[in-house]
Amino acid sequence: METVLRGQSFAVEISGVDLSRDLSNAEFDDIKRIWLEHKIAVFRGQEIGDNALVAFTERFGPLFVHFRSQFNDQTRPEIMLISNIKEDGRNLGELGDGDLMWHSDQAYSELPVFSTLLYGIEVPNEGGGTWFCDTAGAYAALPEAMKQRIAGLRQSFSVEKTVTTQNITLSEEQRQMKPPVQHPLVRTHPLLGRKSLYLSPAHTAGINGVDAAEGDALLGELLEWATQPEFLYHHDWRVGDLVMWDNTSTMHSRDAFSPTERRMLKRTGFEFTPEQAVPV
Numbered sequence: 504m505e506t507v508l509r510g511q512s513f514a515v516e517i518s519g520v521d522l523s524r525d526l527s528n529a530e531f532d533d534i535k536r537i538w539l540e541h542k543i544a545v546f547r548g549q550e551i552g553d554n555a556l557v558a559f560t561e562r563f564g565p566l567f568v569h570f571r572s573q574f575n576d577q578t579r580p581e582i583m584l585i586s587n588i589k590e591d592g593r594n595l596g597e598l599g600d601g602d603l604m605w606h607s608d609q610a611y612s613e614l615p616v617f618s619t620l621l622y623g624i625e626v627p628n629e630g631g632g633t634w635f636c637d638t639a640g641a642y643a644a645l646p647e648a649m650k651q652r653i654a655g656l657r658q659s660f661s662v663e664k665t666v667t668t669q670n671i672t673l674s675e676e677q678r679q680m681k682p683p684v685q686h687p688l689v690r691t692h693p694l695l696g697r698k699s700l701y702l703s704p705a706h707t708a709g710i711n712g713v714d715a716a717e718g719d720a721l722l723g724e725l726l727e728w729a730t731q732p733e734f735l736y737h738h739d740w741r742v743g744d745l746v747m748w749d750n751t752s753t754m755h756s757r758d759a760f761s762p763t764e765r766r767m768l769k770r771t772g773f774e775f776t777p778e779q780a781v782p783v
């Protein structure tokens with residue numbers, strides 16, 4: 504197993520490992536440690552069936568099943584299809600071909616998902632890349648005065664925003680399942696104690712106790728800070744790539760791609776225990 508850093512401070516590519524086979528405990532523990540430290544792990548050239556993908560995901564923690572179930576795999580609901588491909592006029596997956604705003608997955612949930620894994624089945628020749636931002640590195644580098652200013656602040660997140668920011672449709676029942684929630688602006692990793700900016704512009708509905716204009720200005724300032732080049736990694740997808748990230752310490756966005764191109768990714772995720780999952 505070899506590792507190469509892909510971002511300036513985070514995002515590591517791990518090579519020499521075949522995720523389709525049973526990993527030894529020692530190999531698995533190495534992967535988990537390296538991933539936790541670097542927040543994003545990239546594996547290339549993988550050939551993983553659905554069962555192996557789910558088994559690898561589940562080894563880290565309880566499987567996540569997306570509440571917007573219309574694009575979950577029929578036989579394996581732990582796998583969600585992310586795709587712009589249509590067959591017989593019907594979308595095979597979710598999220599289309601447009602760009603997607605910065606977000607941390609399921610920040611609008613009371614207990615947001617710990618990690619998301621994306622596995623590339625078909626990828627466009629151009630576009631459709633994923634940007635990752637190291638929000639823990641961005642927090643650590645903040646001026647002390649800003650750290651003090653934002654300490655203790657809480658923000659509201661709403662799934663409603665995704666209808667416009669992520670081009671998503673929600674049924675009335677799905678809306679009812681996800682009422683607005685409040686989470687801290689600075690989040691502490693429950694396993695590592697590492698602090699990060701908990702930013703998810705695609706879901707943010709404002710900072711509590713701060714007027715809207717001031718809250719928006721502060722969030723805008725933090726977003727600009729966090730998205731400086733030293734905190735970013737851009738992933739150009741190839742078939743067989745598997746990328747996994749820690750939603751507590753990163754956020755991501757997507758480049759648009761041409762509707763004439765085909766893109767199909769399989770998504771899984773795993774959760775914290777319920778006690779660890781409450782952002783603090």
Ligand SMILES: [Fe+2]
Nearest residue numbers: 606607608755
């Ligand atoms: Fe996402």
